[in-house]
Amino acid sequence: MSRDTSALLRTPLTERLGCRYPIVQTAMGWVADANLVIATTRAGGFGFLAGATIAAERLEGEIQKVIAATGGSNFGLNFHMFQDNAAQCVDLAIQYRLKAVSYGRGPDKKTIARFKAAGVLCIPTVGALKHAVKAVELGADMLTIQGGEGGGHTGGVPTTILLPQVLDAVKVPVIAAGGYSTGRGLAAALAAGAAGIAMGTRFMMTTDSPTPPATLQRYVAVDDPQKIRVTLAVDGMRHRMIDNPFIRRLEAASPFGRLAIALKSAWHWKRQTGMSAGHMLGVLRRAIKEDPSTVSQTVMSANQPVLLQRSMVEGFPDEGILPSGQVAAAIGELQSCRQVIEGIAGEAEACLAALLARASDAAPDGGPGKPFVRWPEVVPASSSPNPIPLETAP
Numbered sequence: 294m295s296r297d298t299s300a301l302l303r304t305p306l307t308e309r310l311g312c313r314y315p316i317v318q319t320a321m322g323w324v325a326d327a328n329l330v331i332a333t334t335r336a337g338g339f340g341f342l343a344g345a346t347i348a349a350e351r352l353e354g355e356i357q358k359v360i361a362a363t364g365g366s367n368f369g370l371n372f373h374m375f376q377d378n379a380a381q382c383v384d385l386a387i388q389y390r391l392k393a394v395s396y397g398r399g400p401d402k403k404t405i406a407r408f409k410a411a412g413v414l415c416i417p418t419v420g421a422l423k424h425a426v427k428a429v430e431l432g433a434d435m436l437t438i439q440g441g442e443g444g445g446h447t448g449g450v451p452t453t454i455l456l457p458q459v460l461d462a463v464k465v466p467v468i469a470a471g472g473y474s475t476g477r478g479l480a481a482a483l484a485a486g487a488a489g490i491a492m493g494t495r496f497m498m499t500t501d502s503p504t505p506p507a508t509l510q511r512y513v514a515v516d517d518p519q520k521i522r523v524t525l526a527v528d529g530m531r532h533r534m535i536d537n538p539f540i541r542r543l544e545a546a547s548p549f550g551r552l553a554i555a556l557k558s559a560w561h562w563k564r565q566t567g568m569s570a571g572h573m574l575g576v577l578r579r580a581i582k583e584d585p586s587t588v589s590q591t592v593m594s595a596n597q598p599v600l601l602q603r604s605m606v607e608g609f610p611d612e613g614i615l616p617s618g619q620v621a622a623a624i625g626e627l628q629s630c631r632q633v634i635e636g637i638a639g640e641a642e643a644c645l646a647a648l649l650a651r652a653s654d655a656a657p658d659g660g661p662g663k664p665f666v667r668w669p670e671v672v673p674a675s676s677s678p679n680p681i682p683l684e685t686a687p
């Protein structure tokens with residue numbers, strides 16, 4: 294029996310965000326630029342610009358670039374309230390009537406009310422049940438939950454535990470993140486009650502990503518999820534990244550050694566961004582005043598942008614950090630955003646259709662009916678159409 298599967302992927306996410314597929318490209322520092330958001334939007338997903346790492350003087354231009362290329366403001370902006378230009382991010386999201394904003398430690402109720410008045414949806418990312426409840430109390434329109442297997446700063450609760458916990462606790466639509474790269478994953482999330490999935494690592498590992506080939510090569514090469522681990526050594530918070538000599542050196546160093554590494558990379562930071570010695574000294578002075586025992590941590594934290602830039606922008610994967618979800622170990626090739634999105638959508642539809650077929654084949658007396666058939670035995674796998682080998686990636 295042929296079945297219309299087009300409705301299977303219609304969810305509160307596609308309806309409220311106005312995209313074709315329930316697939317979100319999350320914000321990633323130095324990665325989620327206008328081009329990635331444009332490629333995602335054109336392929337039917339929903340993309341977030343990484344407002345925390347786009348220089349203040351370039352931010353409005355990046356927003357305008359996406360609007361010009363996609364013919365609208367159906368995309369989002371990610372920012373953090375602690376970044377210097379947080380007020381600019383808030384104002385620009387409202388001025389351009391962007392469809393959504395995402396954030397971690399979030400804006401207060403007053404700022405959220407401004408977004409709501411302008412029709413900008415608030416979609417914070419949370420890594421724990423209590424943060425989910427709090428975010429909804431503050432006015433979140435939807436939530437992205439990120440399980441601990443997700444990339445970058447991440448919590449300690451796996452997606453399979455966090456998603457049902459949050460679905461039980463809140464009434465707003467919930468988007469599942471942390472560990473997704475396949476249509477099977479999307480089907481599972483939708484079957485559990487999620488409104489869609491959000492992915493960082495999978496979108497970074499595309500031919501539309503600005504990440505340099507030498508660095509992408511590291512992400513493609515890693516094949517053991519355990520080598521994509523959490524460290525506290527960068528800024529004292531749980532940060533998931535690919536194991537490399539730099540973080541091993543940082544972790545092995547004494548507090549004094551860590552300070553030396555921090556100051557050395559802070560010096561690079563100064564040289565590369567033109568940051569003044571006065572600013573560096575200011576960071577150091579504040580750190581000593583606040584808590585002398587954590588001074589190297591504070592300097593590392595202030596210094597994090599250069600550690601990211603070294604690997605993610607300049608293409609020296611051993612001299613910086615490589616934030617990544619464990620799912621990178623399951624991704625063996627780069628594809629375009631379109632291939633990723635259409636492949637995942639097609640596979641999810643086939644999975645869900647197979648489940649529905651099984652339900653309608655069940656015996657009338659409520660018995661088990663036909664034995665379950667894995668969908669690839671019914672429908673040919675479609676997840677990797679025309680994979681683009683890494684060598685040909687830009």
Ligand SMILES: Cc1cc2nc3c(=O)[nH]c(=O)nc-3n(C[C@H](O)[C@H](O)[C@H](O)COP(=O)(O)O)c2cc1C
Nearest residue numbers: 319320321322443444445471472492493494616618
């Ligand atoms: C390279 C990289 C950089 C990231 N940078 C940010 C960031 O700047 N802000 C943020 O909110 N999340 C950031 N994240 C987290 C992602 O937005 C997303 O929540 C996470 O990657 C989802 O898990 P996944 O990697 O398993 O798909 C980053 C993730 C990666 C892999």
